[in-house]
Amino acid sequence: MVKCKLCNQDMSKSDSCSKNKRIIYLDGSRLPAIKFKSPTIKDLELSIKKFENPNFTKSLRKKLTGNMQATIEIMKKNPNTKQRCHDCNVINGGFHHNGCDEEICPRCKGQLITCRCKKKSI
Ligand SMILES: [Zn+2]
Ligand SMILES: [Zn+2]
Numbered sequence: 001m002v003k004c005k006l007c008n009q010d011m012s013k014s015d016s017c018s019k020n021k022r023i024i025y026l027d028g029s030r031l032p033a034i035k036f037k038s039p040t041i042k043d044l045e046l047s048i049k050k051f052e053n054p055n056f057t058k059s060l061r062k063k064l065t066g067n068m069q070a071t072i073e074i075m076k077k078n079p080n081t082k083q084r085c086h087d088c089n090v091i092n093g094g095f096h097h098n099g100c101d102e103e104i105c106p107r108c109k110g111q112l113i114t115c116r117c118k119k120k121s122i
């Protein structure tokens with residue numbers, strides 16, 4: 001069981017973070033956090049396209065995109081399927097838990113845990 005440092009909930013059992021609603025930067029500015037949006041088949045197909053790189057071998061590509069392809073198959077069978085966040089497990093429209101690698105920085109729109117906006121650490 002992994003607990004979120006912010007809301008103290010078990011990430012595998014909670015649908016949304018109750019605390020991670022705004023991002024505080026070192027300069028004191030605050031921006032509303034971006035909620036998790038369940039990817040559509042189109043989003044997934046676009047992500048898979050990004051791996052169509054001649055430098056990747058077929059087997060590597062399969063390894064990298066296999067999960068997404070499986071998800072597409074599930075969604076085609078049941079179009080109402082909403083995926084949970086693969087990292088922190090929140091539902092569509094929920095706030096990510098602290099440190100989730102899917103969370104998007106509201107300032108630069110990059111990956112929040114690796115971007116250079118100097119988010120205030122908690
Ligand atoms: Zn997440
Ligand atoms: Zn949380």
Ligand SMILES: [Zn+2]
Binds near residue numbers: 107112
């Ligand atoms: Zn950023």
